[in-house]
Amino acid sequence: ENGTDKKVSEFIKIVEDEAGITVLRNGNLGWVKGVNAGVGKSFSPYLLILNDDHVLSPATLNKMYLRLTEEANSISVVGVETAKLDPVHALGMVTDSQEWDFLAGSGLLIKRSVWDEIGGFDEEFKFGYGEDLDFCCRVKAVGGVLHHIPHTEEDCRFTDHKRLRETDDFDLMECINKNRRVIRGRWWRKGRLDHTVPDGVVRPHADGSMRVAPRHFLPSQDGVGKGMHTHGHKILVELEKQGVILDDNAPVALSYVPCASFARDRWNKREEWLFTMVEHDQMAKNQIEAIQEVDRLVTCSNHSVKVFRDHGHEGPIDYVPLGIDTDVFQYREPGWAGIMPFRFLWVGAPSMRKGWDLVLGAFYSMFGPLRKEVELYLKTTFEDSDYGEQVEQIDENVTLDTRNLSSTELCKLYQSAHIFVLPSRGEGFGQTALEAMACGCLVIAPKYTGLGEFINNDTALVVEGTTTEAYSGTFPIISDSPEIPDFMNKMAESYRRFHKYREVIENGSKLARTFTWERTASELISKMFSEELQHVAE
CATH class of the missing domain: 3.40.50.2000 (Glycogen Phosphorylase B;)
Known part of the structure; x- marks a missing residue:
C-alpha cells in the first residue's frame, strides 16, 4: 500500500486488522518493485498478481487455479488479459498480431517455481509499461507456457483506474520510451519479438568470411514503414549476392530501422551498426538516445550526417546511398x-x-x-x-x-x-x-x-x-x-x-x-569489412 490516498489507507487498515492480511507499506515504489516486494514476503507455491482496479469472481479465480494445477500440463502462467495492441502497451513496436500471445500483468496466476527461476519482474522497468511483456518473454525463454482464460464482464470487472499523470519531476512518456528500449534491446530481432534467448557468446569466425547478424529490420507491412521494410530486404538480398553470410552469431550486427526503433542487443556483446536516416533538422530525445548506443552509424544522405553531428553523435558515420531496381525502373521509349x-x-x-x-x-x-x-x-x-x-x-x-x-x-x-x-x-x-x-x-x-x-x-x-x-x-x-x-x-x-x-x-x-542496390551493398561491404578485404587483396 503506497499511502497515496488517505481514504484507501484507512480502509486497508480495517481489512488488515479484521482479516489478518499482511500489508506492506514501502511508499510508492512503482508497480514492478511493489509486486516484487510483496512476492518476497510470501511462501505460497502459487502467486496471484492482481491490479487494484480488477475484481475477479470466485468462479474465474477457481478456473485459473484449476487450469494452472492440472496434472500433465506445462502451463506456467494463467492470465485474464492478453497484451493489448495499443501504442502504449505495444511500446511502438511493429509485429504480427499472431505473435502477441502474451498476458497483461494486471491479472496473473503464476507458479512460484517459474517466478523464482526467472527472478520475478525486472526492476529496470520503472513506472511505464512493458514489464509484463518482458516477463512473458522470459517465461517462454525457459520453456514455460502462457495460458489465457476467456471471461465475461461478470467474471472480471474493471473499476476506476487512476492513470499515471505527468508531473514536474515525473515524465510518463520518458519512462515508456526507456522501457521500450529495454524490450527492443532484449527481444526484438528481425522485425518481431523473439523469445529465444541467445547463448550470449558471439563466436568469431577465423576463416576470413564476411558475416553479418541482421538484427532490427521492419517486417512486411502497408502504409507508413513499408519503404523501410522494402529497402532493408533489398540490402540483405544484395549483401548475400556479394558474398556476405547472414549469421546470427556474427561479431557484427546490422540494423535498418528508424533511429528511435533501435536498441543495443543486451544479450550479445558485439559491434552494432545502424543504417538509418532522418527527415528533419531536429531530432527527438529518444532518437538522440538511440544513436548514442550505436558503434557505427550508416546513413544515405549528407543531410542526415549533418543532423547526427549537430545532435552530438561523435562516433563514426558512413555515407552509403540507397538504390533502386534499375532493371525494373527504366526510361520510357521516345514518343x-x-x-x-x-x-x-x-x-x-x-x-x-x-x-x-x-x-x-x-x-x-x-x-x-x-x-x-x-x-x-x-x-x-x-x-x-x-x-x-x-x-x-x-x-x-x-x-x-x-x-x-x-x-x-x-x-x-x-x-x-x-x-x-x-x-x-x-x-x-x-x-x-x-x-x-x-x-x-x-x-x-x-x-x-x-x-x-x-x-x-x-x-x-x-x-x-x-x-x-x-x-x-x-x-x-x-x-x-x-x-x-x-x-x-x-x-x-x-x-x-x-x-x-x-x-x-x-x-x-x-x-x-x-x-543501384548493388552499389549500396558494395559500399556497405567496403565500410564493414575493409580490413578483411585488404587482407584478401594482399
Whole structure:
C-alpha cells in the first residue's frame, strides 16, 4: 500500500486488522518493485498478481487455479488479459498480431517455481509499461507456457483506474520510451519479438568470411514503414549476392530501422551498426538516445550526417546511398510526350510530410477547369484501413489508387505520367522521386533534406523551400516546407513548356540509374569489412 490516498489507507487498515492480511507499506515504489516486494514476503507455491482496479469472481479465480494445477500440463502462467495492441502497451513496436500471445500483468496466476527461476519482474522497468511483456518473454525463454482464460464482464470487472499523470519531476512518456528500449534491446530481432534467448557468446569466425547478424529490420507491412521494410530486404538480398553470410552469431550486427526503433542487443556483446536516416533538422530525445548506443552509424544522405553531428553523435558515420531496381525502373521509349491527358503523378505514404495536401490544393487552384486536358493521379497505401485496395475516381480528373502494386506495375504507373510531384516537408532519401526520375518523369521537388542527393537544377525542377512549425509524431519541430507559390509556378510552367525540359528529364534518368542496390551493398561491404578485404587483396 503506497499511502497515496488517505481514504484507501484507512480502509486497508480495517481489512488488515479484521482479516489478518499482511500489508506492506514501502511508499510508492512503482508497480514492478511493489509486486516484487510483496512476492518476497510470501511462501505460497502459487502467486496471484492482481491490479487494484480488477475484481475477479470466485468462479474465474477457481478456473485459473484449476487450469494452472492440472496434472500433465506445462502451463506456467494463467492470465485474464492478453497484451493489448495499443501504442502504449505495444511500446511502438511493429509485429504480427499472431505473435502477441502474451498476458497483461494486471491479472496473473503464476507458479512460484517459474517466478523464482526467472527472478520475478525486472526492476529496470520503472513506472511505464512493458514489464509484463518482458516477463512473458522470459517465461517462454525457459520453456514455460502462457495460458489465457476467456471471461465475461461478470467474471472480471474493471473499476476506476487512476492513470499515471505527468508531473514536474515525473515524465510518463520518458519512462515508456526507456522501457521500450529495454524490450527492443532484449527481444526484438528481425522485425518481431523473439523469445529465444541467445547463448550470449558471439563466436568469431577465423576463416576470413564476411558475416553479418541482421538484427532490427521492419517486417512486411502497408502504409507508413513499408519503404523501410522494402529497402532493408533489398540490402540483405544484395549483401548475400556479394558474398556476405547472414549469421546470427556474427561479431557484427546490422540494423535498418528508424533511429528511435533501435536498441543495443543486451544479450550479445558485439559491434552494432545502424543504417538509418532522418527527415528533419531536429531530432527527438529518444532518437538522440538511440544513436548514442550505436558503434557505427550508416546513413544515405549528407543531410542526415549533418543532423547526427549537430545532435552530438561523435562516433563514426558512413555515407552509403540507397538504390533502386534499375532493371525494373527504366526510361520510357521516345514518343511519350504526346500522350493525353497530361498527367501529374504523386506517390507516397498517406502522411502530411509527403505533401499530398499541397498537391491537391495546387492542382485544384490551377487546373480545376481543364477537366479533360490535365489529370492528377494519387498513389498511396493505407495501413490497417477499411478503405481497401481500389482505384477510385474522386473527381473527373483526380484519381486515388490504394492498390499494392508490384515494382513492374509501379514502373508502368511512373511511365504513364508526364510530371512527378513531391512537395515534401522532409525526406530521409526520397525513393519514389528517384524511381520516377529513372522512368523518365520530369520531377518537381525541393532539394532540402535527403532529396538533395539527386535533386538539383540539372535533373529536376527545384521548388524553393522555407521553414514552418510542424510535428514529428507528437514532437514539435521547425520543419522544411516548400514555398506554395513557387510550387504552383513550377507545376504551371512544366505543363505549358513541357517539351523544353527533355534534357533535364534525360539528365535525371541518367543520374538515377547510378543509384543501384548493388552499389549500396558494395559500399556497405567496403565500410564493414575493409580490413578483411585488404587482407584478401594482399
